[in-house]
Amino acid sequence: xxxxxxxxxxxxxxxxxxxxxxxxxxxxxxxxxxxxxxxxxxxxxxxxxxxxxxxxxxxxxxxxxxxxxxxxxxxxxxxxxxxxxxxxxxxxxxxxxxxxxxxxxxxxxxxxxxxxxxxxxxxxxxxxxxxxxxxxxxxxxxxxxxxxxxxxxxxxxxxxxxxxxxxxxxxxxxxxxxxxxxxxxxxxxxxxxxxxxxxxxxxxxxxxxxxxxxxxxxxxxxxxxxxxxxxxxxxxxxxxxxxxxxxxxxxxxxxxxxxxxxxxxxxxxxxxxxxxxxxxxxxxxxxxxxxxxxxxxxxxxxxxxxxxxxxxxxxxxxxxxxxxxxxxxxxxxxxxxxxxxxxxxxxxxxxxxxxxxxxxxxxxxxxxxxxxxxxxxxxxxxxxxxxxxxxxxxxxxxxxxx
Amino acid sequence: xxxxxxxxxxxxxxxxxxxxxxxxxxxxxxxxxxxxxxxxxxxxxxxxxxxxxxxxxxxxxxxxxxxxxxxxxxxxxxxxxxxxxxxxxxxxxxxxxxxxxxxxxxxxxxxxxxxxxxxxxxxxxxxxxxxxxxxxxxxxxxxxxxxxxxxxxxxxxxxxxxxxxxxxxxxxxxxxxxx
Numbered sequence: 001x002x003x004x005x006x007x008x009x010x011x012x013x014x015x016x017x018x019x020x021x022x023x024x025x026x027x028x029x030x031x032x033x034x035x036x037x038x039x040x041x042x043x044x045x046x047x048x049x050x051x052x053x054x055x056x057x058x059x060x061x062x063x064x065x066x067x068x069x070x071x072x073x074x075x076x077x078x079x080x081x082x083x084x085x086x087x088x089x090x091x092x093x094x095x096x097x098x099x100x101x102x103x104x105x106x107x108x109x110x111x112x113x114x115x116x117x118x119x120x121x122x123x124x125x126x127x128x129x130x131x132x133x134x135x136x137x138x139x140x141x142x143x144x145x146x147x148x149x150x151x152x153x154x155x156x157x158x159x160x161x162x163x164x165x166x167x168x169x170x171x172x173x174x175x176x177x178x179x180x181x182x183x184x185x186x187x188x189x190x191x192x193x194x195x196x197x198x199x200x201x202x203x204x205x206x207x208x209x210x211x212x213x214x215x216x217x218x219x220x221x222x223x224x225x226x227x228x229x230x231x232x233x234x235x236x237x238x239x240x241x242x243x244x245x246x247x248x249x250x251x252x253x254x255x256x257x258x259x260x261x262x263x264x265x266x267x268x269x270x271x272x273x274x275x276x277x278x279x280x281x282x283x284x285x286x287x288x289x290x291x292x293x294x295x296x297x298x299x300x301x302x303x304x305x306x307x308x309x310x311x312x313x314x315x316x317x318x319x320x321x322x323x324x325x326x327x328x329x330x331x332x333x334x335x336x337x338x339x340x341x342x343x344x345x346x347x348x349x350x351x352x353x354x355x356x357x358x359x360x361x362x363x364x365x366x367x368x369x370x371x372x373x374x375x376x377x378x379x380x381x382x383x384x385x386x387x388x389x390x391x392x393x394x395x396x397x398x399x400x401x402x
Numbered sequence: 403x404x405x406x407x408x409x410x411x412x413x414x415x416x417x418x419x420x421x422x423x424x425x426x427x428x429x430x431x432x433x434x435x436x437x438x439x440x441x442x443x444x445x446x447x448x449x450x451x452x453x454x455x456x457x458x459x460x461x462x463x464x465x466x467x468x469x470x471x472x473x474x475x476x477x478x479x480x481x482x483x484x485x486x487x488x489x490x491x492x493x494x495x496x497x498x499x500x501x502x503x504x505x506x507x508x509x510x511x512x513x514x515x516x517x518x519x520x521x522x523x524x525x526x527x528x529x530x531x532x533x534x535x536x537x538x539x540x541x542x543x544x545x546x547x548x549x550x551x552x553x554x555x556x557x558x559x560x561x562x563x564x565x566x567x568x569x570x571x572x573x574x575x576x577x578x579x580x581x
Contacts, residue, residue: 270502277499280492318460400446 011314012245014384020239022383023071028373035366042360051110052350053360057368058107059201062100063221064228066193067133067371069156071222073182073189076159076175081149082253082397086247088387089229092379098157099375103150103368107200108145111138117294128283129206136203142200148192155185166389175391193218204349208287210276216268220341225260227334230254245386248322249400255321258334262315291344295354299344307337322387339365410581411534411553412564414573415542419445422548425571426451429552432567436556440534440543459520465511466516474508475501536579554581 018025043050072090075083083090111118117136123129129136160176166174194214202213210216230251237243276284291300311334320326343361387393407422414528416422422439429437439448482488483495493500522528534540534551543549550573552564568576 274499274502278493318456398446 002107007077012242012386014242014245014383014386014388016241016380020241021377023258025377028377031366032370032374035368035370037370039360039364039367042363046360047110048113049358049360050364051106051113052346053358054106054110054364055200055363056115056339056342056346056370057364058103059217059346060224060339060365061103061368061372062196063217063338063342064225065094065096065100065151065156066189067222067225068229069097069152069159070186070189070218071225072153072159073185076178076269077183077186079179079392081392081395082250082399084390084392085242085386086229086233086254086391088383088385089232091156091163091387092376093225093229094156095160095379097149098152098374099372101153104149108142110190111141113204115141115203115204126207132206136206141199142197148196149190151192155189157183159185163387163390164383166190167384167387168389169388170391172391174389177345180251186392190218193221199347204346207283210272210284210287210342212268212272214345216265217345219261219265219268220338223258223265224335224338226254226258226261227331227338230258230327231331234324234331237324242385244314245397247399248324251324251327252318252322252401255315255327255330258330259312259315259321262308262311266312269303269308271302290348290352296344296348298338299340299355303337303341303344306333307341311337403406408527408581409554409561410536410579411551411556411559412561412568413577413579414550414552414568414571415539415575416548416550416572417546417574419548420560420573422550423448424565425568425573428571429550429567433558434556434564436553436559437577438534438551440549440551440552442546442548445548456472457524458580459517459524462520463513463516466520467513470508470512471505473512474505478504485536494518533579533581537576537577539577551579 039054042053069089072087072094074080075087075090107114115136117129117132117139118121118141123133123136158181162174162178165171194217197214197217201217202209217244227268233242233246233251233254237246273288276288290296310328314326314333315321315331320330347355390396409534414482416425416426419441422441423445426439426448430451435453437452439445439452471502478501479496487495489495498505534543535551539547540549550568552559552568554561558564564576565576
């Protein structure tokens with residue numbers, strides 16, 4: 001409809017200019033080398049510090065990839081048009097899955113450093129833990145991790161490769177096939193990612209349990225995924241990439257998603273806190289006892305006011321969701337808050353006395369995230385950066401919020 | 403104004419969204435400000451073309467939510483710790499931990515009320531009739547016709563002149579409608 005509004009809009013190239021791509025690659029490779037040298041030096045200096053620091057970084061990256069996969073599948077299931085111009089980038093983030101399987105190796109290797117339950121002696125003598133041994137034992141932990149990564153990588157690969165095949169074939173059947181596998185995919189991802197949160201983070205404190213913990217982690221991961229996607233697009237825009245294809249209308253919608261997930265995360269976080277506070281059972285309150293004492297209480301406060309309240313106010317107005325400068329700030333803010341959130345989940349198990357930031361936290365973060373960034377950057381070169389064969393692309397490009 | 407008191411405006415009937423949009427822009431360029439479009443589906447860009455301002459509904463909703471939040475805090479604090487203080491399962495007389503669900507629900511409830519009733523109020527609803535129904539071809543606006551009405555309340559409005567002007571924009575049918 002009303003085509004004449006758009007015919008004068010210049011078309012974007014759906015390829016990244018080689019010089020820009022090479023510049024980006026050189027920066028990422030340099031950071032990658034720096035990060036891994038620092039992380040490995042850290043490991044050899046103090047492996048007690050290395051494993052928790054690494055787990056925080058790994059879980060941060062995994063949450064984003066899972067968020068990308070879930071959102072891509074939601075787009076297929078709902079037949080969404082607005083998100084089609086962004087979908088290739090989501091797929092490229094989602095394809096972190098096989099790399100994450102490799103990045104999981106240090107966690108698997110550090111099992112005994114990280115997880116109290118991995119020591120059979122403790123499991124036998126502690127009455128509560130003895131009952132959990134059928135689930136919490138190294139063999140089951142490794143098997144489950146393999147199953148998670150097989151599911152995640154397979155779904156990510158199918159959706160991504162069908163989308164790329166459609167670039168040239170324009171085959172409508174690929175759209176229907178993507179829709180079909182997204183339905184079981186949603187169920188499997190939700191279940192497996194919940195269990196992965198339980199395995200990798202919740203079991204750090206093996207006496208404690210919370211049935212909503214998986215959803216809490218998924219909400220945060222998806223939130224960070226939107227922040228990183230929006231931030232990437234804004235950086236692209238600053239370099240003239242997709243500057244006409246991804247308009248303020250698309251940014252507005254991503255702002256709505258970030259806002260919705262800000263509230264969703266808070267809803268889940270509060271539900272977990274309130275039920276534990278009200279029941280007041282020692283088995284359950286242990287999680288919040290350590291996080292409400294000493295300097296950890298300050299971190300809890302930062303999450304309440306920074307993760308939720310401030311982000312809520314930043315994104316509440318329509319005008320701020322349509323202001324790209326506000327969005328750029330908010331995306332960086334969200335990524336910082338999500339890191340603090342993951343840190344707050346993991347670290348109190350290792351430094352109960354209080355917050356103890358370490359340079360290895362930064363080193364591991366840089367190592368893990370630059371590895372994922374490298375994979376993302378390579379995939380930008382191997383296919384157009386927009387799903388050019390998607391039947392809804394034209395509609396998605398012209399999308400406007402009414 | 404007085405001589406037009408029984409006239410609602412002049413309606414111009416177009417056959418496509420594009421001609422309607424062009425007509426809206428031309429009418430704005432001519433200096434008309436009080437106009438309304440009637441179309442079978444939303445048309446992108448027509449709000450900007452008509453110079454429609456962002457609705458104040460959001461602020462009404464914000465007032466509703468602030469009222470809900472305040473009410474919930476005061477209600478729970480006053481009933482629990484002033485009017486009828488009673489310790490239940492060793493919990494404080496008032497705490498945000500247990501008060502928050504009610505705070506959330508009342509905030510949402512009054513926001514929703516403010517949104518629905520505010521929208522009705524801003525739209526002048528409910529009302530039994532609207533002058534646009536005096537136009538003989540009004541049914542087309544929910545099928546395949548695109549109507550533009552320049553209203554008599556416009557400072558530049560003059561039934562004959564406005565009608566002549568709209569005739570130059572490609573309207574297929576023109577009619578002065580009674581208020």
